[in-house]
Amino acid sequence: MTGCQVSENIQKTSSDEDYQSSSTAWRKAEARSTVRILSDGRGQCVLSVPDLRCGGCVATIERTLSTRTDVVSARVNLTLKQVVVTFVNADADPTSVISALGLLGYPATSADQDQSHENDTDNVGRGLLRAIAVAGFGAMNIMILSVAVWSGAAGETRDTFHLISALIAIPVVAYAGQPFFQSAFQALRVRRLNMDVPIAVAVVLALALSLAETMRGGEQAFFDAAVTLLFFLLSGRYLDHLMRERARSAVSGLARLSPRGAMLRQPDGVLTYVPLSAIAPGAIIAIGPDERVPVDVSVISGSTDLDRSLVTGEAIPVPAGFGDTLEAGTLNLTGAVEAEVLRSADESFLAQMMRMQSEAETGRGTYVRIADRAARLYAPVVHLLALATFVGWVLATGDWHTSAFVAISVLIITCPCALGLAVPVAHVVASGRLMRMGILMKDGSALERLAEIDRVVFDKTGTLTMGTAAVGLGPNDPALRAAAKALALKSFHPAARAIAISIAELPCQLDDATEVPGFGVAGCVGGRAVRLGRADWVADISMQAKDRASPVFAFADGPAMAFDLLETLRPGAFDAVKSFAAAGIPVAMLSGDIEARANRIANQLDIADVRSGETPADKIAALNALRDDGYRALMVGDGLNDAAALAAAHVSMAPSSASDAGRTAADFIFLRDGLEAVPAAWRMARATARIVRQNFGLAIAYNCIAIPLAMAGLVTPLIAALAMSASSILVIGNALRLNPPEKPRETQALRHKRSEVLA
Amino acid sequence: MMSNLTSPERARAMLITGAGVLIGLTMAVLGRNDPMGAHGWIVLLFCGVLFFIVADKLYDAEPVEDRSISYYDDPTKVGILLALFWAVVAMGMGVWVASQLAWPDLRFDAAWSSFGRIRPVHTSGVIFGFGGNALIATSYHIMQRTSRARMPDQVSPWFVLLGFNLFCVVAASGYLIGITQSKEYAEPEWYADLWLVIVWVVYFVLYIRTLARRNEPHIYVANWYYLSFILVVAILHIVNNLAVPASFTGAKSYSAFAGVQDAMVQWWYGHNAVAFFLTTGFLGMLYYFLPKRAGRPIYSYRLSILSFWGIVFFYIWVGSHHLHYTALPQWVQTLGVTFSVMLLVPSWASAGNALMTLNGAWHKVRDDATLRFMMVAAVFYGLSTFEGSFMAIRPVNALSHYTDWTVGHVHSGAMGWVAMITFGSIYALTPVLWRREAMYSWKAVEWHFWLALSGTVIYVFAMWNSGITQGLMWRTYTESGTLRFSFVDTLIAMHPYYIARAFGGLLFFAGACICFWNVVMTIRRVPHHASAIDYPTTSEAMEPAVPAAE
Amino acid sequence: MTILAFLIPITLGMGAVGLCVFFWSLRSNQYDDLSGDAERILFDEDRPLPAASARLSNTTKETAP
Ligand code: HEM
Ligand code: HEM
Secondary structure, three states: OOOOHHOOOHHOOOOOOHHHHHHHHHHHHHHHOOOOEOOOOOOOEEEEEEEEEHHHHHHHHHHHHHHHOOEEEEEEOOOOOOOEEEEOOOOOOOOHHHHHHHHHOOEEEEEEOOOOOOOOOOOHHHHHHHHHHHHHHHHHHHHHHHHHOOOOOOOOHHHEEEEEHHHHHHHHHHHHHHHHHHHHHHHHHHOEEEEEHHHHHHHHHHHHHHHHHHHHOOOOOHHHHHHHHHHHHHHHHHHHHHHHHHHHHHHHOOOOOOOOOOEOOOOOOOOOEEEHHHHHOOOOEEEOOOOOOOOEEEEEOOOEEEEEHHOOOOOEEEEOOOOEEEEHHHHHHOOEEEEEEOHHHOHHHHHHHHHHHHHHHHOOOOOOOOHHHHHHHHHHHHHHHHHHHHHHHHHHHOHHHHHHHHHHHHHHHHHOOOHHHHHHHHHHHHHHHHHHOEEEEEOHHHHHHOOOOOOOEEEHHHHEEEEEEEEEEOOOHHHHHHHHHHHHHOOHHHHHHHHHHOOOOOOOOOOOEEEEOOOEEEEEEEEEEEEEOOHHHHOOHHHOOOOOOOOEEEEOOOOEEEEEEEEOOOHHHHHHHHHHOOOOOOEEEEEOOHHHHHHHHHHHHHHOOEEEOOHHHHHHHHHHHHOOOOOOOOEEEHHHHHHHHHHHHHEEEEEEEOOOOHHHHHHHEEOOOOOHHHHHHHHHHHHHHHHHHHHHHHHHHHHHHHHHHHHHOEEEEEEHHHHHHHHHHHHHHHHHHOOOOHHHHHHHHHHHHHHHOOO | HHHHHHHHHHHHHHHHHHHHHHHHHHHHHHOOOOOOHHHHHHHHHHHHHHHHHHHHHHOOOOHHHHOOOOOHHHHHHHHHHHHHHHHHHHHHHHHHHHHHHHHHHHHOOOOOOOOHHHHHHHHHHHHHHHHHHHHHHHHHHHHHHHHHHOOOOOOOOHHHHHHHHHHHHHHHHHHHOOOOOOOOOOOOOHHHHHHHHHHHHHHHHHHHHHHHHOOOOOHHHHHHHHHHHHHHHHHHHHHOOEEEEEOOOOOOOOOOOOHHHHHHHHHHHHHHHHHHHHHEEEEEEEHHHHHHHHOOOOOOOHHHHHHHHHHHHHOOOOHHHHHHHOOOHHHHHHHHHHHHHHHHHHHHHHHHHHHHHOOEEEEEHHOOOOHHHHHHHHHHHHHHHHHHHHHHOHHHHHHHHHOHHHHHHHHHHHHHHHHHHHHHHHHHHHHHHHHHHOOOOOHHHHHHHHHHHHHHHHHHHHHHHHHHHHHHHHEOOOOOOOOOOOOHHHHHHHHHHHHHHHHHHHHHHHHHHHHHHHHHHHHHHHOOOOOOEOOOOOHHHHOOOOOOOO | OOOOHHHHHHHHHHHHHHHHHHHHHHOOOOOOHHHHHHHHHHHHEEEOOOOOHHHHHHHHHHHHH
């Protein structure tokens, strides 16, 4: 062990063990903070288990967990891929359950309860379902009575049936119509028209007219139309809601990246876990390896490497030591550090980003959904027509009553039932297909906006490239390579991992290996000291190592050899860029990384329009400039630094590996690695837009036939019911065309493969 | 089995059967000058035998079984055996009825064996005796398994099962004696009807109590189907049987409704009986046993719930299609047609859902006759509902009504759907219930399957041909505008079809006998076998039927 | 058709019962995990689950010492 005394400047921090345990303590406390306390004093937490697949998984997990003494009950939700665990005590430790699940082969994370805030129950959805049930009940019963009237029940029977229908219809409309009345009222209050205004008007007028007819023993009543209409529209609205809800729960199932709390060094020297809100500037916190920095801090002891890719877009990890500032959201890679808090959580870099994001979002607030745009045209036209009909009939016949009847029947038959369904049904079908492709869509307007894009802007790090680095160039001598590999294997630094992977040789015997966070790995091979790491650090033992950007390897007093680090492209990146270019949509790249790295990727992908070194504000400015020039840009990005830009863009997408803020800001999230998801989603959006346009066409064609009939006074309730149902079904059927029939053969083959894997 | 009751439970059972004996005696005394007296003796005998069975075990040792870790399967077992017993009896009757139509001499000149008396023995026997017992037994099984809870007590399940069988016995024997209120499928007289109300209420309460004890938060959809069967049948039964007894010492009663009103109520009942007795209950069976046996979840659970509400809502008003071209107002008939046609949607949704569940497990269907029973049942369900919706259209009905086409439709539903799904379920259930590895003879199951299928097909085709021939002959006019064929001409034309029908029925009946034998042999000969999971399923259960959306 | 005075209220009543049952099922979370619930019946053990109350008292007993 001669020659190995170089380790004197490898200061091993005295409290290394302390950090080690603080790190596990932080992890536990972090998990524990997700446990909710139930009213009966028990604890409950929700774990997200993405690998849940079938009833077998459900049974295994529930059986295993419920035999544990600390668990009262475990309930798996296969739809949401979650497990709700109820603990005996409120201060239970979910990490042991998580590791038990891991042992069963189901990696789990605690689901983000901040997002599923409404106590897990979806109250809006339930309200809608309830309204649907009421409307369905009313529609069925009124339909029975109406069919009876249409097929000839006359005289007293008819009047009685109308009366019963009225008694059913009034409460049903009052209850089930609320979503439309409220929305219409809100729109009118700000002097806008949306689709719900004509709907509400038609329903109310139909009801009023039918009531009047019933009172005077008239022959025709539209109760059936009014209630069936509500039923159809509510179904569309519910599906729409369901789609958003599904995306929301899928997003909340993604692992949370930003920490909820930190290990705070108390005045008495003990480390305790405190939630973020309780951390004040000046406090000292400990941050272990593989943890994210919770607030903006400056390092006071220890050294480490940082992955800032999510924060600044820099692809390559950077070392940090005493005095360096770490922004909230940075990932601490290798060493444990203690740091002084600079700003409290709500002023931290992360919070600043969030603020920028919400400001940026207002730019998009003016977007009007296509259905409402249609309503703005449609409502006045229809209402004017009804008025004209009324005036015309009064002039022609002088019969006020008949005129009112005809005019209102015009409103009823033109009631935008099909229009109300034209958009949501298409969007629901599309969102289902996107989900099967591994793309989550937050809401329908996103799909509309995505169909309109004429510019695409990519972030570089984490979007066009993957976080992992690859090695371009290294030493050729096998002996050196074996030694370098042995060193590289000792570290979890991404660069070291990449180096280890790139060397095919077996590692040689290595003694005394130590990792020096922020610098590299040292050890001895055959009695000679070796180092792999930062150039200036390796230069301590080797003369030629200085002044290199990339990691360097050297034997003591031997030549230094550099490893060239490259970024790996995300799979499908090339095709994604090309398919946009082929469609005539210019592609640009906005990167926070240094120019050299940005340009290299841009060249590889044939992107001409590149900007590097962009700050978050620069990115927003760039997108706003595009908007001001009248372009509609799709932004694809992942980082914290992209979050605001994602919000500022016309529409945005993020990978599931993105920062929490990025995921919140993006309209679409793709769950699989490949970047093909971006053009695939865009194509889907275009196809959907086409279907929506066709649906509008159908609705207009329907009206062209129906309105003249109605104005001529030829519309009976039966015709109204048939026409409205037919047009709705037509529209739904058209939307279903977005779902190509699955080929059973293919799925069967796939299934066999899957069962082989399982067997 | 009685030894599994605790002594207070045995005492309660004795009390109930004792009360039954007293009621029987009262009826026998009061009705001594009326056929009702005979029913009194039958009730007395039935309850007396049960009384002694219980009394015999009254002082046996207390049961040792740990009730918190076991389901209560005894009544289920008896129910299955009773169902099979009724199957053999009533289908045997069916063969006899069919043979009488082909060879009228088979009446042997007795009053009790006339067509009009044994035909209801067949219909009530298959619908209530076979179908009813099968429904009660499987519902006991399913409600416990899907709730993961034992039934709340051990007496009321026996009360429901045996009480229902008492009703069946009273009904069947009444037809032979000549007691009937002449409403199809509701022939028994007022006291039997009252008794059934009591039994049915206890059944409903038992079901709800079991569900209330459930340890599995979700109520599986099969339970909804069973519950609707119990609840709606109760209401239908009560309304349709509103009647005033001519005297409390005799069987005769008069309906509360008259004329076309009575007809409307009868067919409001009649079709809903088809809907809620012969359809929803058996759909419950399908939704439980088919996924179990196939080892894969139902194709679309959401659809099964939606079609439940669809079926329940649409069925209520279709009854008037039985009264086309009668004194019923035209609009009521049209109403029935409209809803009959719409009913096709949820019906086919159910049948399609069942078949899609099997999509991807066809090799199992090929190898497993039990699963094949269920698949064929789903197919016949789809066929007969399509046929029904078609026949409900007035012009079609003008041809089909009063002809054998209706009988063909009935049996494609009853044999193809109801009986097939029941036999499939019994084959799936028997090994589980008696803790046996498998049925005694799989070859016998295979034989039964082919006998049942060919029997049904022969029967149904014979009736289609016969019915359409009949209908066309009836409406053929000569040039001078008179009827071309006399009634006897049509009868002669029917004759070969009636022989074919009797033959098809015989095959079906033989299959049922084989089934009974096979179940008994399974109980007696197959060694005991306990498995941790009920219905151990093979590997494929591990993968979802549909590519699960992410 | 005076009989309708009977049949219509009965039908409406049954429908209303159905509606209430549906509301109840909605409130008691019957539709929260349809795909899971469809699968569950395939994997039942051949005995009832211990009642929730029994389990609770068990676990508290076990953790008490
Ligand atoms: C062994 C097989 C069977 C045979 C041979 C058979 C035979 C018959 C015969 C001959 C009739 C009288 C037809 C007429 O009046 O013209 C009949 C009626 C009926 N059978 Fe069956 N049947 C069999 C199985 C079943 C089964 C399994 C069910 C029900 C689950 C059933 C339900 C009925 C019903 C409901 C009727 C009355 C039909 C009507 O009124 O239109 N049968 N059966
Ligand atoms: C969509 C479903 C169905 C419709 C619309 C329907 C319709 C009809 C029609 C129109 C008739 C003839 C009435 C007549 O002319 O007298 C009939 C008779 C009958 N159907 Fe169905 N049917 C359906 C399903 C079923 C099923 C699944 C069964 C099952 C077993 C069944 C059992 C019967 C029985 C027993 C009769 C004879 C009633 C009698 O005694 O006259 N039906 N059905």
